[in-house]
């Protein structure tokens with residue numbers, strides 16, 4: 344068999360086509376392509392030193408060992424490459440153990456300690472003065488990103504230190520006070536949160552002399568920030584509502600052209616759709632911040648696709664950072680769902696909790712300001728130091744209540760959704776959702792008022808037969824956090840989107856929060872008594888029976904009088920409470 348026969352046998356069935364691109368020929372013995380050289384070098388590892396140096400890999404391809412300078416360079420490159428790979432692996436591992444995930448190009452490495460932050464010494468000292476010994480995971484990753492001037496969307500659990508994560512880079516970047524007007528703008532959904540962030544900013548920037556403003560008096564603000572003002576202010580922390588009011592003046596009562604950093608705290612709330620939508624206000628503010636070097640960073644404990652989509656389309660070089668699971672509750676909170684049957688059952692359950700011993704401070708969430716007032720009227724006579732905070736109270740009243748709660752003069756604070764986001768009360772031991780939260784996201788924020796900064800907390804959520812719409816999704820949040828949850832809740836049917844939306848927009852109608860008046864409670868017994876009497880009357884049918892009837896009738900009418908008196912008493916009690924409240928206000 345000659346060579347031709349062997350070739351024919353070996354290529355039996357193979358189809359040969361003409362090479363369409365004759366330029367593409369097999370690469371020479373040692374390719375310049377890195378991949379091949381890496382592969383070949385791997386092969387060369389198996390050879391003993393100085394052993395036959397030429398290996399034929401494929402017909403026509405061979406590995407020629409490099410000599411001298413060329414070889415050294417190649418080895419050096421390889422070492423560098425391996426080093427980089429190892430470093431990246433280490434960084435990934437560090438991110439994993441801190442539950443940090445990032446999406447974006449060339450994301451800066453997370454810092455391990457405050458000393459790794461590329462910031463001035465005085466800020467590091469201020470962090471230590473605040474009692475912070477180590478950065479939290481979101482601070483580890485977000486601070487280096489913002490210090491590089493990158494735009495960011497950050498999502499990290501409630502109470503995980505997001506405020507300092509955006510304040511530290513801003514303080515570093517702005518360096519010191521200037522007369523250029525506001526250079527950083529921080530938007531928050533409520534004034535309580537704005538005040539709180541201002542306090543944190545003052546602590547972290549101590550010694551720098553920044554003028555950090557919140558808009559507390561709108562009349563004063565109308566003249567304070569106009570074009571003719573001294574512009575001696577640096578950082579503005581406010582709600583979109585107040586800011587838009589100033590922007591709408593003709594000419595605008597505030598200039599935002601020098602804003603370098605725009606921070607949107609509780610971003611998903613500020614991008615929420617609705618009747619009193621923040622979204623339109625956000626548009627106006629973004630137009631007013633017309634500095635071409637402006638950078639945006641958004642922070643929240645929860646995430647909605649709308650925000651992510653907006654960021655992807657509008658923020659160049661965006662980095663997305665997530666700590667832990669998206670939209671999950673902080674793992675320091677022990678969560679419980681408590682079935683209370685009916686509205687009346689809620690008061691009984693609450694009083695039971697008090698009887699067993701509550702350890703203040705406790706936050707109680709209800710769905711409306713009316714219900715906050717109703718619950719307050721009930722609890723004020725239970726000997727608990729209680730107060731209520733809601734949008735109908737003046738700002739001064741709200742500030743006083745928050746201060747009293749922080750200082751421990753109020754043990755139980757009844758509040759509405761107003762306090763669900765961002766507000767940081769140190770040491771809140773227990774959150775009670777008296778009314779079921781309107782959405783799973785609201786649940787995460789409400790219960791997030793407990794278990795902050797690594798401390799333990801508890802959350803109890805009452806639910807009745809009416810509260811089925813979000814039960815399943817909230818039950819899943821409990822499960823993901825490792826809390827006990829009955830299996831049937833997880834298997835509940837998924838609700839229609841329209842139902843979920845309806846629930847989020849308007850709270851369900853609920854019976855008034857009031858202890859059933861004595862009159863109503865006796866009513867059932869009274870009926871029973873009448874039945875007994877009439878039965879007896881029928882069986883005896885005697886003159887005596889008429890006497891009994893008269894006697895019983897008299898008793899009942901006496902009782903009625905008493906009941907009337909009691910209901911009058913209850914009414915008086917309510918009037919008293921109302922008077923007390925209006926005096927307080």
Ligand SMILES: Nc1ncnc2c1ncn2[C@@H]1O[C@H](COP(=O)(O)OP(=O)(O)OP(=O)(O)O)[C@@H](O)[C@H]1O
Nearest residue numbers: 475477478479501502503504505506644765767796
């Ligand atoms: N590095 C740190 N070490 C210890 N405590 C910290 C650290 N950073 C912040 N804190 C504290 O943690 C608490 C929660 O911080 P912060 O209010 O910023 O949380 P958050 O993530 O914004 O929460 P939310 O999503 O509810 O708004 C605050 O009391 C703050 O002082």
